[in-house]
Amino acid sequence: MTLASATAPLRIGPYRVDPPVVLAPMAGITNVAFRKLCREYGSRDSIYVCEMITARAVVERNEKTLRMMAFDEGEHPRSMQLYGVDPATMAEAVRIIVGEGWADHIDTNWGCPVAKVTRKGGGAALPYKRRLFGEIISAAVKAAEPAGVPVTAKFRVGIDEDHITHLDAGRIAEDMGAAAVALHGRTAAQRYSGTADWDQIARLKETVRSIPVLGNGDIFSSEDALRMMAHTGCDGVVVGRGCLGRPWLFRELHAALRGEPVPEPPRLGEICRIVYRHACLLAEEMGEQRALRDLRKHMSWYFMGFPVGSELRRRLGVVSTLDELDGLLGELDPTVPFPADAEGPRGRQGSPGKVVLPEGWLDDPEDVSVPEGAELDHSGG
Incomplete structure (x- = not known):
């Protein structure tokens, strides 16, 4: 490049x-x-x-x-x-x-x-x-x-x-x-x-x-x-x-x-180390059990395109302890290069759809009334 x-x-x-x-x-x-x-x-x-x-x-x-x-x-x-x-x-x-x-x-x-x-x-x-x-x-x-x-x-x-x-x-x-x-x-x-x-x-x-x-x-x-x-x-x-x-x-x-050479993407061994590091950071934040539950949703993203195998993917998707995670990651070949088909879109995609709005919302763009009931009392989206 x-x-x-x-x-x-x-x-x-x-x-x-x-x-x-x-x-x-x-x-x-x-x-x-x-x-x-x-x-x-x-x-x-x-x-x-x-x-x-x-x-x-x-x-x-x-x-x-x-x-x-x-x-x-x-x-x-x-x-x-x-x-x-x-x-x-x-x-x-x-x-x-x-x-x-x-x-x-x-x-x-x-x-x-x-x-x-x-x-x-x-x-x-x-x-x-x-x-x-x-x-x-x-x-x-x-x-x-x-x-x-x-x-x-x-x-x-x-x-x-x-x-x-x-x-x-x-x-x-x-x-x-x-x-x-x-x-x-x-x-x-x-x-x-x-x-x-x-x-x-x-x-x-x-x-x-x-x-x-x-x-x-x-x-x-x-x-x-x-x-x-x-x-x-x-x-x-x-x-x-x-x-x-x-x-x-x-x-x-x-x-x-910064106009510098872009590093090569990581091989599977480095990705396994990243996954384990992620798990440890989560455990520090929320405790081991919650951390491993939270990590599960990241698994398909981390191993996107890699030849992991359906059974191992399933086990990674229900992992519950750091020791178990360490053992499962050890079953992977660390030399596998980053796959070309792992490039590109990831995460949410879905389909377009009609936006749900309050009744009469589009009638007056100059209206300064605060939307009724729109104040969310919880965080996180």
Whole structure:
């Protein structure tokens, strides 16, 4: 592969993000253990965002949410994504977070396409209500400002092809004081299907001029990141599904975006060591039994394309102790090279579908009414 020129570092508020890479928040995935694993392979100066936290749960000091807001001792900046639909609740949640010193960067979630969220006007549905969206961003920025904590916004192209919102959302976030914006190049109706429209990221970059614009969607390799930045002119990339079962992707991104040779992908032996390391980190966080249950969902991603065998895959899928995991991994041939058919999409894909919205939601984009019942009291997506 021809080496690219080194990519300029990104600045989000006071933080220098070098290389300009962000780990996207993913429910049930980006806990302390996974973020630490990605950081061990990538740059400590990139940003690794925790699972989505709901503003209402912070205000009510929900016990589960407070546990999810944990960060590793060496994690900096500590990056937290907040979900909210009410300016007052969002402001109070931010005041609590910065007042308690719980985070150094707050991202806001406007991209969730899940029906339980959009049917109440939250997530990817909310930027359609332009004034309400602006009031929420403004409230969060003002609440974070005294502590010098930057607030960013991540959103999608729109609800569907007939209701495109990303350009308005970018302008509004910029005007309301957001430190950066990130765009997933799909509509909510697409969910994770099809192909991300990188042209829309380019349009957003042309529209938003005073703050960084990050691109998200279909980055499954370091070459994808280079192509996205060249195609769109975006200032950095947000990586989600591409690192599932592949935390070493951050090593490759680190090299590619600094104009260095990209390392060869790991052989099966290194992947087995990564899996065991992941299990140990989870055990430190949540205890051995819960850790091994949590790890099971990662197994198919880690061994995607490898000749593992159906019986061993089944046993890995029900592993319950670290010793058992160590024994099963020892049955694999460490010399097997990374398979070509393990490249490309991984994680959720699914099919497009109609976005479920509150009755009359599309009637008035200037309506500032807070969606009734949309304040989630639990975190994690």
